[in-house]
Amino acid sequence: MTGVKSKWWAGLIILILVIGIIGCSGQAEETTENNASAPAVTEEQPATSEAETQVISTVHGDVEIPVNPQRIVTQGYLADFLALGIKPVGAPDYELESPYVLDLVEGVADIGRIDGGSVEKILALQPDLIVTVGGDEKLNEQYRKIAPTLIIPYGTYDNVHEEITAFGEIINKQKEAKDWLSQFEVKVKAAKESIQGLVKEGTTFSNFSLFGKEWYINGDGVNRGGQAIYQQLGLKAPDIVQKELIDQDKDTVAISEEKLADYAGDYIFLDLSNGGSLDEGSAVWSSLDAVKNNRVFKLDGERFWPYDPLAVEAQVQEIADMIKERFGKTEN
Numbered sequence: 001m002t003g004v005k006s007k008w009w010a011g012l013i014i015l016i017l018v019i020g021i022i023g024c025s026g027q028a029e030e031t032t033e034n035n036a037s038a039p040a041v042t043e044e045q046p047a048t049s050e051a052e053t054q055v056i057s058t059v060h061g062d063v064e065i066p067v068n069p070q071r072i073v074t075q076g077y078l079a080d081f082l083a084l085g086i087k088p089v090g091a092p093d094y095e096l097e098s099p100y101v102l103d104l105v106e107g108v109a110d111i112g113r114i115d116g117g118s119v120e121k122i123l124a125l126q127p128d129l130i131v132t133v134g135g136d137e138k139l140n141e142q143y144r145k146i147a148p149t150l151i152i153p154y155g156t157y158d159n160v161h162e163e164i165t166a167f168g169e170i171i172n173k174q175k176e177a178k179d180w181l182s183q184f185e186v187k188v189k190a191a192k193e194s195i196q197g198l199v200k201e202g203t204t205f206s207n208f209s210l211f212g213k214e215w216y217i218n219g220d221g222v223n224r225g226g227q228a229i230y231q232q233l234g235l236k237a238p239d240i241v242q243k244e245l246i247d248q249d250k251d252t253v254a255i256s257e258e259k260l261a262d263y264a265g266d267y268i269f270l271d272l273s274n275g276g277s278l279d280e281g282s283a284v285w286s287s288l289d290a291v292k293n294n295r296v297f298k299l300d301g302e303r304f305w306p307y308d309p310l311a312v313e314a315q316v317q318e319i320a321d322m323i324k325e326r327f328g329k330t331e332n
Helices: 002-019 078-083 117-125 137-146 160-170 174-194 226-232 239-246 257-263 309-326
Strands: 031-033 053-058 061-066 072-075 129-132 149-151 205-211 214-218 250-255 267-273 296-299
Touching (some): 072 117, 160 174, 160 309, 214 239, 214 257, 239 250, 239 257
Parallel strands (some): 205 267, 267 296
Antiparallel strands (some): 031 250, 205 214
């Protein structure tokens, strides 16, 4: 298990470094925004159409892809295809090791990381469609020579409904997308109802990450369960988090440890990643009200780094369970 977890962390960290979400750790403060435009179907084809291709409009221009692709290779979107009943022929190792897809990926080939070594492996799979987060235009050009390549940059989607709906359009699985979302909404509603009354109205929740030696505040996007915490369960963010991140559509912001108190809510979800080691005795950390009142929930990185719809679906229930376990009776 240790080896699997190490590969999972390594894969995710390499992906992040390639596409630049974290950037240089020496900077005092930085942000990650969700500015990418989602791909759009510009030539709609009904399910009964004899047309074999459709045109998808992307940030890299129009891409003609099969209406019903049969051999898909994906880098970054494995769970989306699995959720809609499609099993790609290839995906990166770190995606195959996500705890949310382990029982769904038998027969999916390991294409390694998003690097030069993946090209030959992808070519051998003879795909008719490649869907990737991109990040390296030289690699993208090589992929395009193998098969139609749809580039959907990291952070394009930070909403489950938008993401599943988009993939339903891309692979002609609109009904499956609607059905999946209907079941998702039922699960979210049940999770929300299970924690009603366990915390006082207006109570705030922060989502912190200690990535190596750098502190980050996470919003309601792709970082560390942000969608599950804020979007789906409707837990309230501190006003400063709402204004500086959520309202500005920023996924994360780097801050100094001295500023933690400014962003700290009544409760804190905490992710320790990339060797991050928390000094629980530090003057700043120990002074936070959430720390003093045992209101810190430590997130399992293996379960809260994934940000795909299957991960969010599970994280909603996991966050609700954390709250129920810690505060199993109504607060007065």
